Amino acid sequence: MQVSHPSHSVNNPDAARLDFLLVADMVAPGSRVLDIGCGDGSLLALLRDRKNVDGRGIEISREGVNACLAKGLPVIQGDADTDLADYPDDAFDYVILSQTIQATRQPKVVLEQLLRIGRRAIVSFPNFGHWRVRLELLLGGRMPVTENMPYTWHDTPNIHFCTIRDFVELCREVGARMDKAAALDAGGHPVRVVLPWWIWNLLGEQGVFLLTRAKD
Amino acid sequence: MSSMSSAFQTPESRSQIDDPSSLVARFGADEPLALDAGTPLGPWQIAYQTYGTLNADRSNAVLICHALTGDQHVANVSPITGKPGWWTTMVGPGRPVDTDRFFVICTNVIGGCMGTTGPASTDPRTGQPYALDFPVITIRDMVRAQAALIDRLGIESLFCVIGGSMGGMQVLQWAASYPERVFAALPIAAAARHSAQNIAFHEVGRQAVMADPDWRGGRYLIEGTKPTKGLAVARMGAHITYLSEMALHRKFGRNYQDRSAPTFSFDADFQIESYLRYQGLSFVERFDANSYLYVTRAMDYFDLAAEHEGSLARAFKGSATRFCVISFTSDWLFPTSDSRAIVHALNAAAASVGFVEIDSDKGHDAFLLDEPEMFAAARGFIDAAARVRGIA
Numbered sequence: 392m393q394v395s396h397p398s399h400s401v402n403n404p405d406a407a408r409l410d411f412l413l414v415a416d417m418v419a420p421g422s423r424v425l426d427i428g429c430g431d432g433s434l435l436a437l438l439r440d441r442k443n444v445d446g447r448g449i450e451i452s453r454e455g456v457n458a459c460l461a462k463g464l465p466v467i468q469g470d471a472d473t474d475l476a477d478y479p480d481d482a483f484d485y486v487i488l489s490q491t492i493q494a495t496r497q498p499k500v501v502l503e504q505l506l507r508i509g510r511r512a513i514v515s516f517p518n519f520g521h522w523r524v525r526l527e528l529l530l531g532g533r534m535p536v537t538e539n540m541p542y543t544w545h546d547t548p549n550i551h552f553c554t555i556r557d558f559v560e561l562c563r564e565v566g567a568r569m570d571k572a573a574a575l576d577a578g579g580h581p582v583r584v585v586l587p588w589w590i591w592n593l594l595g596e597q598g599v600f601l602l603t604r605a606k607d
Numbered sequence: 608m609s610s611m612s613s614a615f616q617t618p619e620s621r622s623q624i625d626d627p628s629s630l631v632a633r634f635g636a637d638e639p640l641a642l643d644a645g646t647p648l649g650p651w652q653i654a655y656q657t658y659g660t661l662n663a664d665r666s667n668a669v670l671i672c673h674a675l676t677g678d679q680h681v682a683n684v685s686p687i688t689g690k691p692g693w694w695t696t697m698v699g700p701g702r703p704v705d706t707d708r709f710f711v712i713c714t715n716v717i718g719g720c721m722g723t724t725g726p727a728s729t730d731p732r733t734g735q736p737y738a739l740d741f742p743v744i745t746i747r748d749m750v751r752a753q754a755a756l757i758d759r760l761g762i763e764s765l766f767c768v769i770g771g772s773m774g775g776m777q778v779l780q781w782a783a784s785y786p787e788r789v790f791a792a793l794p795i796a797a798a799a800r801h802s803a804q805n806i807a808f809h810e811v812g813r814q815a816v817m818a819d820p821d822w823r824g825g826r827y828l829i830e831g832t833k834p835t836k837g838l839a840v841a842r843m844g845a846h847i848t849y850l851s852e853m854a855l856h857r858k859f860g861r862n863y864q865d866r867s868a869p870t871f872s873f874d875a876d877f878q879i880e881s882y883l884r885y886q887g888l889s890f891v892e893r894f895d896a897n898s899y900l901y902v903t904r905a906m907d908y909f910d911l912a913a914e915h916e917g918s919l920a921r922a923f924k925g926s927a928t929r930f931c932v933i934s935f936t937s938d939w940l941f942p943t944s945d946s947r948a949i950v951h952a953l954n955a956a957a958a959s960v961g962f963v964e965i966d967s968d969k970g971h972d973a974f975l976l977d978e979p980e981m982f983a984a985a986r987g988f989i990d991a992a993a994r995v996r997g998i999a
Contacts, residue, residue, distance in 0.1 A: 423957075447954075456963045457983050460931060463991030467932075467950055467962035477951040 409579035410515065410597065411437050414487060417513055417571060417601045418442055422484035425449070425509065427471045428491035432459035449474060472496045475504035483509040492516050493549045503565050506604045512567070515599040518574070520554030520592040539577070539596050555598040556588050562602060571601035625729055627654045627722025628686040629679055632756050640717065640752055643745040650731060653756050654722025655679050655714040658698065659706040661762070667998045668762045669704055670753060671713040672770030672777035675902055676894055678721040681713040682706065687893050696977055703986040704769065708998060717752040718744040718902050720895035727828060727895040739825035744901060746909045750780045764788045766996055767989060771795040771974035772941060776909050779949065782930070783911055783922040791992040793985060795933040796974040798945035799919050799952065800910035805940060808848055809903040812841030816896050825897055838896045839887030846886045851937040851970035855879060919952035930960040931988040933981055940971040961988060
């Protein structure tokens, strides 16, 4: 599994920060958080500094892990597809999977693991149902390559793209309750239109979900 | 191998055992060292080196733990070999373990032969070397001895405990035995227990020593002999396990040593043979054969989970220590899976742990070599921990 970050977070750091701030808003102060695919630890550092969070991370790249260690963040080099099974039940208050689920081999298993390890899960992902993606496929007839999804179909870590509606369906399948949901536009701002889902699915470049185990 | 000298028994090197050229803390018969084997050891002594200055808060002390055949001379020229310290890439001014900022302590382990009490030390009851009358020691005994020294130095808690291989075992033991005295822990290329395969390699080495007629049932120092051949063979075998097939191939391949064709004899035709013979020869000049038996035995017995009802996570339960675990891709002696087992246990114990696997083809020995990614990880971890601890 590889972790890709949408290019707009590189091109537009403010957008990334808005994305992180939205996630940070979903996290209660002082809680225990695991960030899977934590990159250079920016979100974990934000959560530690602003929310007094006791954070842990998993990151696949050595460069990312070293950047995290230098920030004083306890991050282990690892893989969401294989390493989550080793964590005990209810080890964290929140498990965050940011811009990573589309790059896992088994998204459903990973989501189930998130909800086992954490009381709550926060999942964000690029929305394959966004109108720009649809338009490119409809008119161009080729796999979309957008600012948000910059890879060609044959050379991409993102092997399991989904739409916001697909994800909502997966949540139902694994018994996850959606406590909060947001669709973000290209600038990282929440789409200021309320449900139905098809609106978000069309206008959201990213989906962000706060999930709880339904049985709790 | 017939030309091996007996430098170890020259007055200069023999003297390193009871009166080493380093600092020594001596503990009388009234301050015995408790041992896992039962009978306390006393009087006893521990040889050590220090670098840098202990700050006013006594909060900047770093303990470096050496591996199987290491010693306390981590960052100074060895008085025995005349070579630079064994980890000058990691420890020194401006290095990840910066001796301009930290007060660095490195001890010789109990059972060793560089000034800390071991089988070659003089048994005060007989006036002769202990030889096999020395009690079998464990990694926990080594750590107890270090803790006694830290007490004597007036240091309440260590900022960081660092070590590779057997040194990493000591790091883990420190964190488990004295969690409140270890602020940060950095075990490198280590394991929480010695594997069956590693015990097997050690047993081959020990049998090589004991099969040497000059070993004399361990009484070679008393009888004036030296089991150089056995110890050299033990070292040759062990040395292979410290490397990797790729590193051996890259360094030696099937190249001949000073010849262009095989001699159809048992000479060292191949470079790798010549290299191993040299490794064996130079090792016996600086290391005591009985110490080799005792220290390998201590590693064999190491199983941190066994002390905690079989649960490694329990060994670290409630620990406030910050851990950073490092492994190497080509290390087959202490493979990454061993480090991951440590990480999983620390996660299960809700401890603070970072982990990184360094890409290297140099095998287990990589931790002693120039591995920039290892230094970067160690420096990042140590500097961040120092900020939290308030060390300038």
